[in-house]
Amino acid sequence: MIKQKNEFEIISDFFSPLARDKGSFGLSDDVAALSLEKDYEFIVSTDMLVSGVHFFSSDKPEDVASKCIRVNISDIISKGGIPKYYFLSIALPKEIDDKWLRSFTKSLGIEQKNFDIFLMGGDTVSTSGPLIVNIVCIGVVKNNHLIRRNGARPGDDIYVTGEIGSAKIGLEICKKNITVNSNLENYFIKKYRLPKPKKQLGPKLINIATSSIDISDGLISDLNHICLASNVKAEINYYLLPITDYVSELRIDENELKNILLNGGDDYEILFTANSENSSKIIDLSKSLKVDITKIGVIVDGEGIVVLNNESEKMDLILDGYKHR
Amino acid sequence: MIKQKNEFEIISDFFSPLARDKGSFGLSDDVAALSLEKDYEFIVSTDMLVSGVHFFSSDKPEDVASKCIRVNISDIISKGGIPKYYFLSIALPKEIDDKWLRSFTKSLGIEQKNFDIFLMGGDTVSTSGPLIVNIVCIGVVKNNHLIRRNGARPGDDIYVTGEIGSAKIGLEICKKNITVNSNLENYFIKKYRLPKPKKQLGPKLINIATSSIDISDGLISDLNHICLASNVKAEINYYLLPITDYVSELRIDENELKNILLNGGDDYEILFTANSENSSKIIDLSKSLKVDITKIGVIVDGEGIVVLNNESEKMDLILDGYKHR
Structure with a gap:
């Protein structure tokens, strides 16, 4: 025994x-x-x-x-x-x-x-x-430098680090809902299994970001947390969302991909807002820390979230993230 | 639905x-x-x-x-x-x-x-x-006033608050291993279900107690934690252990009772040691806070724990608590 x-x-x-x-x-x-x-x-x-x-x-x-x-x-x-x-x-x-x-x-x-x-x-x-x-x-x-959810103001830019959707794609591969070749499989599954918190960047966002959150529930859901807490509306451009080139090699239809990018979770990237005055500082941080940071939209007056296409037209999407309210 | x-x-x-x-x-x-x-x-x-x-x-x-x-x-x-x-x-x-x-x-x-x-x-x-x-x-x-496990010194007295064994008796009643009348049943089960941390006393033991622990695993086991950390030996008198009078109404044999008092857990009473110079302060605290505090033995040079009877003879006991080393 x-x-x-x-x-x-x-x-x-x-x-x-x-x-x-x-x-x-x-x-x-x-x-x-x-x-x-x-x-x-x-x-x-x-x-x-x-x-x-x-x-x-x-x-x-x-x-x-x-x-x-x-x-x-x-x-x-x-x-x-x-x-x-x-x-x-x-x-x-x-x-x-x-x-x-x-x-x-x-x-x-x-x-x-x-x-x-x-x-x-x-x-x-x-x-x-x-x-x-x-x-x-x-x-x-x-003291009092914690970046809260509630500091986003109309006019602020919306940024996200790294790439989004890959962790959710990895999860779907694990669940056998998406099939890909083994190289890609490893890439996406690793994104799901091993998130990479941006430990150098986070503390540097103090005095730059007006609000922040990590993306665990999904882009829309977590952006919604910021909008609700800050009492503002977010406008994001779908075609600005940072995704890996490997996505083009996946056999998934456009609607499924939209759902993954907007509502998939587990990215553990930083979603933050910042006054547009700080855009050059953010570009410098991105370069010096070698962390991709992408501007994906702006904060405006109002409530909720709209997703726009390249013609600034509102896209017709099911935003699952709202279910978490 | x-x-x-x-x-x-x-x-x-x-x-x-x-x-x-x-x-x-x-x-x-x-x-x-x-x-x-x-x-x-x-x-x-x-x-x-x-x-x-x-x-x-x-x-x-x-x-x-x-x-x-x-x-x-x-x-x-x-x-x-x-x-x-x-x-x-x-x-x-x-x-x-x-x-x-x-x-x-x-x-x-x-x-x-x-x-x-x-x-x-x-x-x-x-x-x-x-x-x-x-x-x-x-x-x-x-700062630096936390009462550790490792401060007990030879010559210190050993004290315990409240009564011990009652929670374990309550647990055995819940498990149908001990049967008693319903009044007693309630008394003991409540001791098991609802421990009473001595919130007034604990902070007052700073600068008085040389070591302390709460009794969760059992008197011997937790006293053993203090002895090991402090590199000392404990001598306790079995007949000084504070027990409720209701114990006399239980139909359990002497050996079972000894085992319950020494090795039963879940009391969440404070077990502590203090220099004998502080004995009058401890009596005063007991009175002013209305918390029973009983001296049950002394710390001496050496290692391990001995349990003595009223004639200061070593009792022959199985000290389960040691199994946790």
């Missing part, structure tokens, strides 16, 4: 080595202690991910670890914060073994280096249901 | 009303913002509770809410902290309906008032498995 490790052994063998900030006390006390530099505040985000809902139960442990960390710090980064600490609670089904935990925590260690963050605490429990990972990420931002 | 609320509706209908601290932005942004008074630090605890493991699936939603909150803030309080904020992630199985959520969140609201805390964020997901609640509690303590 293989001896199952108990909670204490799992923590000491796999998680304690990740707790290298002194305030975590090596996970050997009941709480973690966090101090804060003068003139800064903490910002906190939380995401709970369920196997079979937020990732596939067949996903590799290292990919699950990366995704859980990245979707969470994406929130901190997109609001102008610098991620510092995370707390991880995990509900483990019986079939999770030491090998799985070793790969999972090894990947957490790599992500800690990638993003300069430390594990500070958490909990390990067993469950009869699916694997569930809850992460709380804590970052810092200068 | 009854329309199921989506995540956004659940948050806005049930959780947003609990988010009354301005830094939570009414749960309408992507992160919460926490600022900190000068000379203070945050302390953070996390607990994940699984239905069928940490509470019964038949437990009422209001009891589940209370238990989840209380076991978590118990950690903050037992370390000398003042609880301030909490983040709640919840994985909901299909059978959870609006009525359940209404009772659950109503109870959270009551606990917020009881303990002066606010909901600051969280996540709501669905699961095919059991209900899982993850709470992260954030409290404040003066």
